[in-house]
Amino acid sequence: GAVVSQHPSWVICKSGTSVKIECRSLDFQATTMFWYRQFPKQSLMLMATSNEGSKATYEQGVEKDKFLINHASLTLSTLTVTSAHPEDSSFYICSVQGRSETQYFGPGTRLLVL
């Protein structure tokens, strides 16, 4: 299966600052990557679908101007949380769809906004 990495694994930032999270597909060229968010003791919620070379598709209720997604290459998608607020503190996970229907997940990035 695909190997997916995320960087950073955790980040603490001040309210009002922006944070960029990288998702890399290490051994698979991914035209599509997915970004999920997981609050403590809750399930994963899809935020957006990242498409290489085109605009991301956002789920209802997810602000596209706040969560900027860039999928500039077949191996890298970035999620930038702009003007972060404490309520944005969460666990952000990306995934890559492999050749079958299986999705391979990164290890996640824990964001804490103070």
Add this chain to the structure above:
Amino acid sequence: SQQGEEDPQALSIQEGENATMNCSYKTSINNLQWYRQNSGRGLVHLILIRSNEREKHSGRLRVTLDTSKKSSSLLITASRAADTASYFCATDDQAGTALIFGKGTTLSVSS
């Protein structure tokens, strides 16, 4: 949006016992997948069952799918302490690409 419910929300068993988790979903699907998540970590894919399959095995895992009831179950036999984790079912969305996750079952296996 979430597909549905998993039950139980939490399950505590002793090593060697079997653990059964159930998942229900709302819409028609192409396949259903089960994932495991250790605390604070990413997800590990366990097994995928297609809509035309009724049962699938992988090691100590057994998954069933009942599309008429829109439900699936995951059975872990002879559980080990290392099986302690949260388990999620996930179905494909209407576009057949992204995953929609259930709420998960937190399994605790004590030795």
